[in-house]
Amino acid sequence: MKRRMTLPSIVNRDDPIYKPAERPPSDPGHQAVFIFAHGLGDSADGMEGIADQFQSAHKLPHMHWILPNAMRNNEVGATAWFTPKATKLEKGENEDEKGMLESVAYIESLIEACRNKGIPESRIVLGGFSQGCAISLLTDLVSRKYSGRLAGIIGLMGQLPLADGRRINDLRALVDLPPTTGEVPIFLARGRKDHLIDRSRWTLTLEKMAAFQGTAIETKEYAHLGHSLDGQVLGDVCKFLERIVPSLED
Numbered sequence: 001m002k003r004r005m006t007l008p009s010i011v012n013r014d015d016p017i018y019k020p021a022e023r024p025p026s027d028p029g030h031q032a033v034f035i036f037a038h039g040l041g042d043s044a045d046g047m048e049g050i051a052d053q054f055q056s057a058h059k060l061p062h063m064h065w066i067l068p069n070a071m072r073n074n075e076v077g078a079t080a081w082f083t084p085k086a087t088k089l090e091k092g093e094n095e096d097e098k099g100m101l102e103s104v105a106y107i108e109s110l111i112e113a114c115r116n117k118g119i120p121e122s123r124i125v126l127g128g129f130s131q132g133c134a135i136s137l138l139t140d141l142v143s144r145k146y147s148g149r150l151a152g153i154i155g156l157m158g159q160l161p162l163a164d165g166r167r168i169n170d171l172r173a174l175v176d177l178p179p180t181t182g183e184v185p186i187f188l189a190r191g192r193k194d195h196l197i198d199r200s201r202w203t204l205t206l207e208k209m210a211a212f213q214g215t216a217i218e219t220k221e222y223a224h225l226g227h228s229l230d231g232q233v234l235g236d237v238c239k240f241l242e243r244i245v246p247s248l249e250d
Contacts (some may be wrong), residue, residue: 014069016110017044020052022061025248026116031244032063034125035110037132039071039158039209042076044069044222047129050234059238062247066110070103070131081131082161095161101171104139111146121149123245127187127237129229130196135159139211140184142171147201148181152244154237155188155229159197160205183216187240191225211224 024031038047044067051065073080082099107126114124128136133155139146140153141160162168169179186209188204209217220236 013074013106013218014044016069017048017051017065017067019055019065021049021064022055023056024064027248029120029123030062030209030248031119032123032125032181033066033114033119033156034060034063034127034241034242034245035068035107035114036154037068037081037126037128037135038079039130039132040070040076040080040084041127042129043079043091048110050229054083054232054238060241060245062248063241063245064114066114068107068110071172077102080136084131097162097167100135100138100161100174104137104143107135107139108143108145109220111150119144122151124150125154125245126150127154127156128158130158130227132156134161136211138168138189139160140186141168141181142175142177144177146210147172147177148184150184152185152187152240155186155205156229156233157160157190157194157197157225159201160208163201163204163208168212180214181212182212185240185244186213186217186239188217189220189222191227192221192223193226196227206245 021031035046036050038044047067051067054060070079070081073083075083081103082096111124115121126136126139131200134152137155137160140150188206190197206219218240222233
């Protein structure tokens with residue numbers, strides 16, 4: 001079932017797709033949510049097939065799916081969670097911090113909407129592909145409300161933005177967050193043939209996330225993949241979700 005999630009209207013952003021759980025527990029505290037963000041130039045509609053695969057296979061029937069849409073970005077002529085600066089994003093140069101933090105605030109509003117329905121942070125998973133991965137990781141690290149409090153983070157074929165230097169530490173300090181987040185379970189995946197997320201940025205992402213998160217990080221590299229997803233990746237995502245937000249029978 002596909003619905004549009006009703007939120008206050010935002011110019012240049014379509015409403016998220018909301019796919020309710022097949023068999024939601026009557027107790028909201030036993031339900032679960034996966035907020036899954038698309039990559040540059042894509043949309044919630046482009047990610048809907050992944051949710052459909054899970055639901056048609058009756059995987060995690062207690063879990064709702066929320067598929068948000070990035071802004072239509074006139075500078076790049078496509079939907080984007082932030083503006084990549086020419087080809088320099090992979091090198092960590094001239095990153096669009098303002099756009100990133102605006103996207104973090106939007107993701108926070110989606111989490112808040114789930115909380116208002118009685119679903120606790122400990123049953124909400126945030127994740128994404130490519131730029132969606134970047135925003136998910138950044139939200140986990142710099143959100144005043146939700147840093148270190150979600151059930152888990154899934155980052156697919158992406159990287160941690162603002163990873164050079166101490167900018168993330170500074171952003172955390174600005175909102176009175178401690179130096180580390182606590183051990184939120186994290187699943188990070190990369191295709192070894194991925195030329196957009198090169199080995200140096202992947203390594204830096206792992207180092208930075210480990211410094212903030214401790215040892216609660218599971219990583220996978222797929223020798224056959226580039227900047228894309230397949231059934232093997234989604235199978236590993238499913239196993240991770242089943243572990244961190246298991247069914248809680250009424």
